[in-house]
Amino acid sequence: MNKTIKLRVKKEIDRKSELEVLKLKGTLITKGYTEIIHIEDENEDFELHYISVNNLRDIITLLSALNN
Incomplete structure (x- = not known):
């Protein structure tokens, strides 16, 4: 059964946080958990990653595991 995870990410984040988000998305794709990550603007401060x-x-x- 498909589920959708929605991440709300600030557009202006520090480099460390940006790398953590990229690492998470890359891990999800390379381990075969997802093929597509859809990104859209929520407002001028945040974007949504589905x-x-x-x-x-x-x-x-x-x-x-990634959090630890």
Whole structure:
């Protein structure tokens, strides 16, 4: 069953945070959890990143591992 994860990301973030977001998205793609990440503007300060995934439990485990 496909689930959609929505990340709300500030447009103006520091370099370290930007690299963390890129690392997360790259990991999701390379591990085969998703193929497409849709990005749209929410307003002038934030953008939304939509990630469609098949196995939400694996994604939660991955996010926990990346957070530590």
